Amino acid sequence: MNFLDNLVLPQSSEHIELLHYILMLIMFLFIPFISVLFGGTVLSVYYRKKGLRETNPLFLRFARDVIxxxxxxxxxxxILGIIPLLTSILVFAQLFHSTDSPSINYLVFAFIFTAIGVILIYTYRYSVIFSGLFETIKSIVPEDDNNSELIxxxxxxxxALGTRTGRYGLIFLFIALFLYVAAVSNSxxxxxxxxxxARFxxxxxxxFAVTGGAILFVFFYWDGGKKTDxxxxRTFVKKTALRITFTGALIQPFFLTxxxxALPSNALSGAVFTYSTLAILLIFAAYHFLYSxxxxxxxxxxxxxxxxxxFSMFGVIVKDQLAMGNATKLxxxxxxxxxxxxLKEITGENKVMAAANGEQIFKNIxxxxxxxxxxxxxxxxxxxxPKYEGKLDQLVAFIRNPSKKNPDYPPMPNPGLRPNEAQAVAEWLMKTYKTK
Ligand code: HEC
Incomplete structure (x- = not known):
């Protein structure tokens, strides 16, 4: 992905921190949405197939409503499935610039698979809604009508379109999600x-937990719930959604622990622990509500x-971002x-500073x-x-390339100054030290 490298600008450490926050916000949008898209499609495809096989209108209705x-x-x-991924690619290109991390490649493939998956799934959605329309027509048009063959x-x-697009959409999205998890975990x-x-x-x-929760939410809570007499x-939806939510939530703490x-020690910090624990506690709160x-x-x-x-999902996202930030600190x-x-190059600041400000160099370094x-x-x-009085050149030489002097002290590390900078600080020191 060399073309991405051309888009990358060097970043200050504040910018890098900002990029981590932006990535986190993008994930807050993307991860819940794509989770529900995936979980919802799995359920819809499953119940549609079952409903067609057993000619069960309850299943078919559920398949349609869910998707x-x-x-x-x-x-x-x-907006929520494709654009965030594209933005993540740009952020990753900045964060992993000049490392040979393959994250960015995984992410680009994740993006391609997600885009195809999302298109297929929305086609599936239309064909399922369309099929529902035919069911209605069938009930109106008499069987022996001339048009019935056409219909x-x-x-x-x-x-058939619904079956194909649903199935392939899921396959593409499944692969995309794996690549996504691998990309964000690659550091x-x-x-x-x-x-x-395990993360996948x-x-x-x-x-699945969030999909079940979302079904409960839209069918029974949002806007007073879906009106159905x-x-x-209702009982079927409630039972199914509760089962899915509970099963999905049940194994979460295990994987999070x-x-x-498993996290490498350079990724750990107090905050990583805290957010993990928070995510697990929120899962326990979910058990509590589900149980009631x-x-x-x-x-x-x-x-x-x-x-x-x-919110538990947000906790996991924050934890993962912090861990990634820790692991990529170097x-x-x-x-x-x-x-x-x-920055020095484009502003020419180093020369200006050296000419004007030996004091600044002293303070900074x-x-x-x-x-x-x-x-x-x-x-x-x-x-x-005092021993450098009248020997400014020797002082400059020492500062530019320190040598061992006093056995009571460790050797001085090279401060890495340019000639004009060393000159400036030396002049300033010789001028100033007696008055201090
Ligand atoms: C990381 C710590 C460190 C920094 C930063 C550092 N020094 Fe030193 N400096 C030392 C130590 C340790 C010694 C003693 C070295 C020795 O005696 O061998 C020393 C010794 C010196 C001496 C005495 C040399 C002599 O002949 O006895 C001068 C002068 C000096 N430093 C100037 C500077 C200037 C100017 C800078 C900033 C550009 C600087 N140092 C930055 C640690 C440092």
Whole structure:
């Protein structure tokens, strides 16, 4: 992906931090949406197939309702499913610039597969809604009507299209999700490691939990719930959604704990632990609400269940981002130092600073080890500078390339100044030390 490298600008460390936050916000949009898209399509395809085989109108209605409500509409598919991935690619190109991390390649493939998957799934959505229309027509048009053959052909065509697009859409999205998880985990784990597979399974189980929660939410909570007087259907939806949510949520803590144990030590920090724990606690809160719904056989907690599951998902996202930030700290430092050089080059600031400001150089670099009248890491200037009186060149030479002097001190590391900078700081020191 060399063309991406051309888009990359060196970043200051503040910018790099900002990019991590942007990535996190993008994930807040993308991950819940794509999870529900995937989970909803799996359910719809499954119940549609079952419904057609057993000619069960309840299943068919559920298949249609789920895909119709959970996918919202086509623009949402683009806004929440495709654009965030594209943006992530650009952010990753910045963050992983000049490392040979394959993350960005995985992400580009994830993007291609997601785009195809999303298009197929929205085609599936239309054909399922369309098929529903034919069912209605069938009930109006008498069987022996001349047109019935034509209608039958259209219906079968649309049905076959639905079956194909649903199935292939899922396959593409499945692969895309795996690549996505691998890409965002790549600073921690290699592609086909146990840890990435565990993260992927965690992603899938979370997707089902949130999908179940979303079904409960739109059918029973949002806007007073979907109005239906068919008690049979309500009971079926409630039971199915509860089962899916519960199963998906049940294995979450296991995977999250595994991930914390498996994380490499350079990725760990207090905050990573805290957000993991928070995510797990929210899952427990979800159990609590789900249990009360099963026990009282009501749907009152549909909203809270969905909210805690979404927030638990946010917790996991923050944790993953923090872990990634920790693990790539070294690369960030290198990027930031390149930025400083780049900045000096475009502003010519280094020369200006050297000409004008030996004091600034002292403050920025030397003062962490030197004071004028007491020992810090290096000896006080009042002690060492008198011997350089009238020997400015020697002082400059020492600063540019320090040599071992005093056995009571460790050797001074090379501060990496340019000739004019060393000259400036030396002049300033010789001028100043007696008055300090
Ligand atoms: C990381 C710590 C560190 C930094 C940063 C540092 N120094 Fe030093 N400096 C030392 C130490 C340690 C010694 C003692 C070395 C020795 O005696 O061998 C020393 C010694 C010196 C001496 C005495 C040399 C002599 O002949 O005895 C001078 C002068 C000096 N530093 C100037 C500077 C200036 C100017 C800078 C900033 C551009 C600077 N140092 C930055 C640690 C540092």
């Amino acid at each position: 119709e409500t959970l996918t919202i509409n086509k623009s949402m598919g683009i 039958k052909n259209y219906r079968d065509g649309s049905r 921690l784990y290699p592609l086909f490691s146990i840890e990435v597979i 399974l965690q992603f899938l189980s979370a997707a 068919d008690e049979n259907y 595994f991930d914390i144990i 719904m099963i026990r009282n056989s009501d749907v009152k907690m549909s909203g809270p269940v969905f909210y805690v599951l979404i 690369n960030s430092v290198i990027l930031a130092s390149k930025y400083t050089e780049y 030397c003062s962490s080890c030197h004071s004028f009248d007491h020992k810090i890491v290096g000896p006080p200037y009042k002690q060492t500078l």
